[in-house]
Amino acid sequence: MATAIQTHGLAAIEKxxxxxxxxxxxxxxxxxxIGYPDYATSLDVITAFAEVGADIIEIGVPFxxxxxDGPIIQxxxxxxxxxxxxxxxxxxxxxxxxxxxxxxxxVLMGYVNPxxxxxxxxxxxxxxxxxxxxxxxxxxxxxxxxxxxKLVDGYKLGLSYFVAPTSSPSRIRLAAQKSRGYIYLVSITxxxxxxxxxxxxxxxxxxxxxxxxxxxxxxxFGVNTPDQAKQLxxxxxxVIVGSALVKAAGKSVEEARxxxxxxxxxx
Amino acid sequence: MTxxxxxxDARGYFGPFGGxxxxxxxxPALEELTAKYLxxxxxxxxxxxxxxxxxxYIGRPTPVTFAARLTEYLGGAKIYLKREDLAHSGAHKxxxxxxQALLTKRMGKKRIIAETGAGQHGVASATAAxxxxxxxxxxxxxxxxxxxxxxxxxxKLLGAQVCxxxxxxxxxxxxxxxxxxxWVTNVRSSHYLLGSALGPHPYPMMVRDFQSVIxxxxxxxxxxxxxxxxxxxxxxxxxGSNSIGIFYPFRDDANxxxxxxxxxxxxxxxxxxxxxxxxxxxxxxxxxxxxxxxxMQTEDGQIMETHSISAxxxxxxxxxxxxxxxxxxxxxxxxxxxxxxLEAFQLLCKLEGIIPALESAHAVAEVIKxxxxxxxxxxxxxNLSGRGDKDLDTVINALxxxxx
Numbered sequence: 179m180a181t182a183i184q185t186h187g188l189a190a191i192e193k194x195x196x197x198x199x200x201x202x203x204x205x206x207x208x209x210x211x212i213g214y215p216d217y218a219t220s221l222d223v224i225t226a227f228a229e230v231g232a233d234i235i236e237i238g239v240p241f242x243x244x245x246x247d248g249p250i251i252q253x254x255x256x257x258x259x260x261x262x263x264x265x266x267x268x269x270x271x272x273x274x275x276x277x278x279x280x281x282x283x284x285v286l287m288g289y290v291n292p293x294x295x296x297x298x299x300x301x302x303x304x305x306x307x308x309x310x311x312x313x314x315x316x317x318x319x320x321x322x323x324x325x326x327x328k329l330v331d332g333y334k335l336g337l338s339y340f341v342a343p344t345s346s347p348s349r350i351r352l353a354a355q356k357s358r359g360y361i362y363l364v365s366i367t368x369x370x371x372x373x374x375x376x377x378x379x380x381x382x383x384x385x386x387x388x389x390x391x392x393x394x395x396x397x398x399f400g401v402n403t404p405d406q407a408k409q410l411x412x413x414x415x416x417v418i419v420g421s422a423l424v425k426a427a428g429k430s431v432e433e434a435r436x437x438x439x440x441x442x443x444x445x
Numbered sequence: 446m447t448x449x450x451x452x453x454d455a456r457g458y459f460g461p462f463g464g465x466x467x468x469x470x471x472x473p474a475l476e477e478l479t480a481k482y483l484x485x486x487x488x489x490x491x492x493x494x495x496x497x498x499x500x501x502y503i504g505r506p507t508p509v510t511f512a513a514r515l516t517e518y519l520g521g522a523k524i525y526l527k528r529e530d531l532a533h534s535g536a537h538k539x540x541x542x543x544x545q546a547l548l549t550k551r552m553g554k555k556r557i558i559a560e561t562g563a564g565q566h567g568v569a570s571a572t573a574a575x576x577x578x579x580x581x582x583x584x585x586x587x588x589x590x591x592x593x594x595x596x597x598x599x600x601k602l603l604g605a606q607v608c609x610x611x612x613x614x615x616x617x618x619x620x621x622x623x624x625x626x627x628w629v630t631n632v633r634s635s636h637y638l639l640g641s642a643l644g645p646h647p648y649p650m651m652v653r654d655f656q657s658v659i660x661x662x663x664x665x666x667x668x669x670x671x672x673x674x675x676x677x678x679x680x681x682x683x684x685g686s687n688s689i690g691i692f693y694p695f696r697d698d699a700n701x702x703x704x705x706x707x708x709x710x711x712x713x714x715x716x717x718x719x720x721x722x723x724x725x726x727x728x729x730x731x732x733x734x735x736x737x738x739x740x741m742q743t744e745d746g747q748i749m750e751t752h753s754i755s756a757x758x759x760x761x762x763x764x765x766x767x768x769x770x771x772x773x774x775x776x777x778x779x780x781x782x783x784x785x786x787l788e789a790f791q792l793l794c795k796l797e798g799i800i801p802a803l804e805s806a807h808a809v810a811e812v813i814k815x816x817x818x819x820x821x822x823x824x825x826x827x828n829l830s831g832r833g834d835k836d837l838d839t840v841i842n843a844l845x846x847x848x849x
Binding site for chain 1: 456464465466467468469470471472473474476612613618619622625626629630631632633729730731732733734735740742743744745746747748
């Protein structure tokens with residue numbers, strides 16, 4: 179499709195970062211799982227994120243054993259599973275959001291087993307078909323992902339690998355070389371939603387990544403407040419917020435919208 | 446005789462199984478652990494220290510006992526028991542816990558994190574930590590804490606902190622999730638002392654190696670006692686550490702049949718079991734806790750809750766080397782139900798004066814089926830992986846329910 183009106187996949191992700199950069203700010207990347215507190219509300223929350231100017235949205239696919247997640251996302255995704263949320267439903271949700279007019283790039287974030295059960299081939303084909311722009315899979319490291327990576331590249335989709343505070347230079351190079359779109363920098367050693375203050379070493383982590391790649395860097399895990407977002411936004415290209423928004427959405431869609439707007443405006 | 450290929454490869458693969466499917470944060474720790482383990486494997490000081498503690502602390506070698514009355518009762522093959530129930534702290538788990546605790550010290554870490562199902566690995570980890578002066582935190586599902594109370598108390602006495610896990614099915618798999626979350630958070634100061642032959646590379650290899658002492662000893666002992674290699678080696682399989690420990694040194698003995706016994710729970714047709722190899726409807730290739738193997742899961746790839754009367758076998762996946770041994774047709778896998786395990790438990794008590802762990806009773810249950818079909822010259826070696834003191838409440842309740 180040489181004359182696509184709307185960009186898709188990797189191109190859409192790259193465009194989002196380019197646009198934020200042109201506006202001299204970091205991209206705002208909220209995370210939210212489908213099915214929490216219920217299917218309809220989760221779509222309303224995601225729509226609200228798009229409306230307040232999210233640059234990319236990470237759509238969580240609930241899993242029974244989310245070992246990289248802290249208590250808030252664990253609890254939310256368990257509720258989503260009880261509500262009957264499946265990977266199929268998450269794909270359908272994105273199709274529905276596209277029909278509603280949400281044009282923000284959306285990437286699926288989930289664990290490897292449900293994606294494997296869905297089938298990598300079908301998953302990436304459906305991504306192309308229904309408007310999913312990329313993937314983030316915390317338990318699929320770059321050196322275990324060859325099969326999946328081939329398909330992602332074939333469909334020109336995004337794929338973010340993680341860099342952690344513990345990552346060696348060779349692991350950073352690997353993540354940089356294999357990521358499509360942005361690199362996901364974990365701010366701290368820990369699970370999502372951690373409460374500690376953002377560490378000093380983050381500056382060194384970012385510098386280490388910058389020496390090996392031009393890819394945009396987005397920071398996640400433990401980013402809770404507009405102040406933190408603002409501070410981080412001066413250091414990196416994207417700020418990812420999950421647990422704090424999930425917690426807000428547990429109260430109401432409006433709470434989530436207001437927090438998202440405040441985070442976006444802080445950047 | 447065909448020899449088995451050397452596994453795993455450098456990336457931790459046993460054929461198509463294994464690997465390292467974990468969050469990036471812990472990958473450097475796994476790399477460090479792999480390097481340190483391989484270094485220590487050929488370090489004479491480390492090996493001497495381990496051998497010495499195995500002998501003077503665990504009480505190795507554990508004996509092999511000829512089960513004369515059980516043999517007579519079943520009327521077939523001669524049955525020998527490898528007595529891991531006599532290892533210090535009551536099960537084979539100490540072999541691995543002590544090895545990894547020594548490794549923890551060599552890595553300069555001061556805290557170990559462990560998960561436990563039946564409590565045996567938790568007790569073994571707490572024991573090794575007490576011996577070597579390490580801090581120890583053990584994650585245990587609250588359901589398992591209830592059914593294995595004596596072990597909870599033992600861990601606390603040994604100085605460990607026991608953290609109840611309330612998420613998911615509140616059993617072993619959830620305890621592993623929580624242990625990994627702790628490890629991801631405290632990876633620089635803590636070693637994750639994983640208790641079974643599963644998880645990301647190098648755990649399946651390293652745990653196998655530490656547990657292989659069972660099979661190395663037993664292979665020599667049985668030849669002395671029976672004058673021959675066994676025709677069958679039988680062991681229960683949860684994650685698979687006791688079974689891989691006894692199987693591995695026999696892998697190139699082509700005439701020795703290896704039989705793993707999974708937990709049949711309420712029966713395969715009930716769907717309430719932990720027989721990963723017996724139920725193709727719900728058990729498929731998947732990824733759980735960092736390794737690619739068979740996983741009991743829904744069509745959507747959600748991990749299923751399993752059932753077994755024995756907490757130590759109640760786990761939805763199986764170590765990758767077992768998947769490989771089955772794939773290579775080197776080992777066969779069968780299952781025993783809760784009922785069969787209970788029968789075997791009682792029979793071994795009455796005929797041999799040995800109270801086995803409910804886990805080990807699953808292996809005995811298979812022998813009850815197998816031995817009568819064999820000639821009196823045949824030799825069956827059973828790994829009695831642990832003792833059953835921890836299971837008395839469970840057994841009393843189960844027998845009461847059944848009006849026995």
